[in-house]
Amino acid sequence: MNFKIIGFSILITLLMSIMTSRQNENITIFMIGDSTMANKPYLDGNPEKGWGQVFGLYFRDEVKVDNHAVNGRSSKSFINEGRWQKVRELIKPGDYVIIQFGHNDQKKNSPERYAPPQTEYRQNLEKFIHETRDLGANPVLATPIVRRRFDEYAHFYDTHGAYPDVVREVARELDVPLLDLHKKSRELLITDF
Helix, strand or coil: CCHHHHHHHHCHHHHHHHHHHCCCCCEEEEEEECCCCCCCCCECCECCCCHHHHHHHHCCCCEEEEECCCCCCCHHHHHHCCHHHHHHCCCCCCCEEEEECCCCCCCCCCCCCCCCHHHHHHHHHHHHHHHHHHCCCEEEEECCCCCCCECCCCCECCCCCCHHHHHHHHHHHCCCCEECHHHHHHHHHHHHC
16 A cells, blocks of 8 residues: 555645745644554564654655654553653644544553544544644644455455544534545555555
8 A cells, every 4th residue: 555645645735734834934743643654663674654754754844743653552542641741742833733543442452542432532532633722733633544454255344433434523523624544545445456
C-alpha cells in the first residue's frame, strides 16, 4: 500500500491552509496516534514506516512536524500515559494537531486501551479537539487506516466497526477538518488488489 499517495494527496488542502495562514512564522504540526502514523526505527530489511514519519518531508523549514504517535496506543492509553499532556505543553497558538486513533481503541481484551466507540472514544476525541482549540491551535481529525484483511475468497473486509464513523460524526459536529484515511486507504487497497 502506498501511504504517500494516501496521506499526502488528502492533505493538500491542509497544507495550503497552513502555508497561507502564517507565512512569516514557524508552524508546528503535532501528530498524535498509533503505529500507522508513528516513526519507525531505520533497520536493515525493515521498510516499515508510519505515514507521519515521512509527512515532514513535504514541508519547507517554516513548518516543523512533531510526531508523538506511538505503536500500540489508543486514545485512552495516550491520555492515561501522560503523552497528551506532554504534547499540550508544547502547543502554541496557530499550530496544528492531527489526531488519528481507532486501531487499538477497539481491543476489548486490553482494558488499558479499550475505549468503546460511542462513549469513551468519542469523549477522548472531543477532549483532544477542545483542549487543542483552548490553546489557540487547530485540530484535524483522521480516521484510522484500514487493515489489510481478506476472507478465504480474497474479499476485503473491514475490521474497524463504528470507529471511523464516530470520527466522521465528531468532525462534522465540532466543525473539524477531516482526513478520511479509512476511506482513501480502503479505495487504494481494493484498487491495488
